[in-house]
Amino acid sequence: MTGPQPPLTAQSPGHCQVELYGPARLAAGVKQVSIPVGEGLSLAQLVRALAARCPALVGSVVDPERGALLDGYIFNRNGRDFLARPDALVRPGDRVLLLASTAGG
Amino acid sequence: MNGYNGKVLHVDLGLGRSWEEALTEPVLRAFIGGIGLGTYLLYQHCPAGVDPLSPANPLILATSPFAGTAITTTAKYAVLAKSPLTGFIGDSLSSSHLALELKRTGYDALVLHGACPRWSVLVIVDGAVELVPADPFLGLDTWATELAVRAQVGGGRVAAIGPAGEQLVRFATISNDGRHAGRTGTGAVMGAKRLKAIAVRGTRPVRVADPAGLQRANQALIARARGPATVKYRQLGTAANLLAFDRVGVLPSYNYRQATFAGAEQLSGEELHRQHLAKIVGCASCTVRCEHLYRTLDEGPEAAVRLEYETLYALGPLLGIADPNAVIRAAQLCDRLGLDSISAGGTLAWAMECYERGLLTPADTGGIALRFGNAAAVPAMLTAIAQRAGLGDLLAEGSRRAAARLGGGSEAWAMHVKGLELPGYEPRGLKTMALGLAVSPRGACHNRSAAYEVDFSGHVDRFQAEVSRGQLAAAAEDLAAVLDSLVLCKFIRKCFDDLYTEAATLYRLVTGWAMDGAELRRAGERINNLKKLFNIREGWTRADDTLPPRCLTEPLADGPGAGERLTQEELDLMIAGYYAARGWTADGLIPPEKLRELALDILLATPAGARAC
Numbered sequence: 119m120t121g122p123q124p125p126l127t128a129q130s131p132g133h134c135q136v137e138l139y140g141p142a143r144l145a146a147g148v149k150q151v152s153i154p155v156g157e158g159l160s161l162a163q164l165v166r167a168l169a170a171r172c173p174a175l176v177g178s179v180v181d182p183e184r185g186a187l188l189d190g191y192i193f194n195r196n197g198r199d200f201l202a203r204p205d206a207l208v209r210p211g212d213r214v215l216l217l218a219s220t221a222g223g
Numbered sequence: 224m225n226g227y228n229g230k231v232l233h234v235d236l237g238l239g240r241s242w243e244e245a246l247t248e249p250v251l252r253a254f255i256g257g258i259g260l261g262t263y264l265l266y267q268h269c270p271a272g273v274d275p276l277s278p279a280n281p282l283i284l285a286t287s288p289f290a291g292t293a294i295t296t297t298a299k300y301a302v303l304a305k306s307p308l309t310g311f312i313g314d315s316l317s318s319s320h321l322a323l324e325l326k327r328t329g330y331d332a333l334v335l336h337g338a339c340p341r342w343s344v345l346v347i348v349d350g351a352v353e354l355v356p357a358d359p360f361l362g363l364d365t366w367a368t369e370l371a372v373r374a375q376v377g378g379g380r381v382a383a384i385g386p387a388g389e390q391l392v393r394f395a396t397i398s399n400d401g402r403h404a405g406r407t408g409t410g411a412v413m414g415a416k417r418l419k420a421i422a423v424r425g426t427r428p429v430r431v432a433d434p435a436g437l438q439r440a441n442q443a444l445i446a447r448a449r450g451p452a453t454v455k456y457r458q459l460g461t462a463a464n465l466l467a468f469d470r471v472g473v474l475p476s477y478n479y480r481q482a483t484f485a486g487a488e489q490l491s492g493e494e495l496h497r498q499h500l501a502k503i504v505g506c507a508s509c510t511v512r513c514e515h516l517y518r519t520l521d522e523g524p525e526a527a528v529r530l531e532y533e534t535l536y537a538l539g540p541l542l543g544i545a546d547p548n549a550v551i552r553a554a555q556l557c558d559r560l561g562l563d564s565i566s567a568g569g570t571l572a573w574a575m576e577c578y579e580r581g582l583l584t585p586a587d588t589g590g591i592a593l594r595f596g597n598a599a600a601v602p603a604m605l606t607a608i609a610q611r612a613g614l615g616d617l618l619a620e621g622s623r624r625a626a627a628r629l630g631g632g633s634e635a636w637a638m639h640v641k642g643l644e645l646p647g648y649e650p651r652g653l654k655t656m657a658l659g660l661a662v663s664p665r666g667a668c669h670n671r672s673a674a675y676e677v678d679f680s681g682h683v684d685r686f687q688a689e690v691s692r693g694q695l696a697a698a699a700e701d702l703a704a705v706l707d708s709l710v711l712c713k714f715i716r717k718c719f720d721d722l723y724t725e726a727a728t729l730y731r732l733v734t735g736w737a738m739d740g741a742e743l744r745r746a747g748e749r750i751n752n753l754k755k756l757f758n759i760r761e762g763w764t765r766a767d768d769t770l771p772p773r774c775l776t777e778p779l780a781d782g783p784g785a786g787e788r789l790t791q792e793e794l795d796l797m798i799a800g801y802y803a804a805r806g807w808t809a810d811g812l813i814p815p816e817k818l819r820e821l822a823l824d825i826l827l828a829t830p831a832g833a834r835a836c
Contacts, residue, residue, distance in 0.1 A: 139463070139470065143493055144496070190452045198686075200680065218454075221679065
């Protein structure tokens with residue numbers, strides 16, 4: 119039997135790692151993106167930063183004008199908390215997962 | 224009638240005779256179709272306390288008002304019987320062409336009584352019914368049976384059982400068009416009736432009340448169903464769940480001893496898409512096209528199969544297997560043999576843990592090393608289950624009965640609820656889903672309860688148990704019941720701004736009957752209450768609404784939720800909230816006033832499952 123997964127930790131100081139899964143990964147063509155967050159970013163700011171770093175996500179995954187993910191997607195912070203509230207913050211060292219929010223199957 | 228045919232076809236397989244039963248507007252409005260109508264018919268025609276494998280257990284196939292119309296994703300039909308796996312209500316949905324052909328025979332449902340004197344194929348061509356010998360088809364797998372029967376009867380569509388159904392494996396499926404009525408073992412009920420296949424051919428048109436209005440509404444729905452709400456299904460299929468679940472620590476692995484899996488990346492939907500994708504297809508009448516067929520790439524026997532998340536989880540991480548080629552082969556074998564892949568995987572995982580603990584030995588397994596991660600063991604064990612050969616005879620009973628028979632404390636790691644093996648959602652990391660699994664009438668089910676959506680929403684703490692989750696779980700069940708009865712595929716549920724109101728509009732356009740969102744929501748509640756009534760009649764008690772001991776006594780071992788627990792007290796709190804939200808007693812029984820509120824006292828002959836509180 120294999121051991122547990124290594125803990126989710128970001129690598130770059132002052133940054134968060136956004137990991138892309140599902141259609142977001144297909145659209146971006148990369149598995150993860152490092153985003154500078156200063157002392158913290160709101161979800162809207164994170165979306166806009168992500169759109170700037172990965173333009174391929176605009177219109178299919180993120181809406182930078184609204185500062186929101188499109189329907190069908192959700193952020194998760196450090197593998198624990200799904201983020202939907204506007205006052206949620208992403209801080210340096212956080213690992214943010216960008217997931218499809220629908221399940222089933 | 225528009226949308227409906229207004230009648231049921233009853234067939235007595237033993238006597239070889241058939242008759243029709245009229246369906247009234249009040250019954251159809253109350254139970255809609257599909258799962259709802261099937262539940263009503265099962266309650267009416269299944270004798271209380273019947274052995275599920277006896278001839279007296281009726282097998283029901285039910286269509287829906289939307290089947291055969293142009294509405295996207297509606298080519299589905301329901302299969303119901305008393306489940307030989309759980310002893311409670313057994314219901315499942317299958318998809319594609321047979322649903323349409325069944326509707327065009329001119330009936331809203333088939334109710335099959337008794338058992339054939341000898342193995343037979345039931346042939347229904349419009350209203351004509353015939354039983355023909357099935358001898359040439361016995362022992363054939365599901366695919367071969369469909370092809371051979373279609374060739375013999377000259378077309379139409381076929382629902383068939385494989386070797387597993389013939390051997391009365393308690394989690395045998397009924398298969399058609401490469402799709403399956405998978406859960407709760409209705410394939411065994413069909414096998415107990417010595418019915419190898421059902422062939423249907425129909426020419427009756429499906430009429431709708433407002434064709435122009437329906438076309439406009441359907442075009443709008445199709446456009447939304449091509450948008451972001453379904454992109455995951457269209458691009459990657461449900462296999463995309465696997466890596467996401469691993470990363471948030473809810474991917475059950477090694478028989479629920481872990482919640483993450485080291486091999487998740489190589490088994491992921493993303494990798495399958497990149498390396499193994501053969502083609503993407505869709506059901507009849509579907510514009511989403513979610514079916515991803517994957518092929519093997521190694522030097523072993525070539526295989527290609529449609530692979531959904533649940534099969535991927537159950538034959539992959541649950542068994543400690545990370546090789547996609549092995550999982551693809553095992554999935555194809557389940558499909559051909561006619562085995563529910565979730566229950567097969569769950570039962571094998573139990574057996575692997577028994578082997579690891581020394582309760583099963585090589586002498587029991589015929590020399591097969593039934594260890595986690597040993598992919599080579601799986602095909603042989605699946606075949607043994609389907610044939611009820613050696614250890615397969617024990618495993619064919621499902622994990623609950625197998626554990627009860629084997630003993631040695633193995634019930635502690637049989638991962639089922641009410642006898643139905645768990646789907647791939649770790650309850651200790653998704654506490655609303657934990658509630659949904661515990662209380663679902665058909666056993667541990669991700670389909671009849673979409674309570675996981677609450678946990679994934681970001682509006683609740685998924686690691687916290689709250690009494691308020693009860694209302695959320697009940698609401699998720701009622702929505703699922705409506706979708707399963709209209710029928711609309713759950714994959715387009717996010718394509719509506721107000722699903723009940725918009726679905727009611729579609730219903731009105733099809734049937735011409737006035738219907739609003741509130742009435743449709745009430746139908747969902749009514750259907751779930753009737754399922755509960757059936758279960759109460761068949762011996763349900765409060766003790767049946769629970770989770771496996773492992774989920775209630777062991778913390779999560781790994782992942783972001785490592786150390787998190789779900790206690791009995793937490794589960795009881797949420798169940799109490801669910802019963803209260805349902806208007807049931809503290810013991811989970813349905814009081815007479817709730818029956819009256821839902822008009823079940825009028826709609827049913829005698830609500831035998833109701834007890835006064």
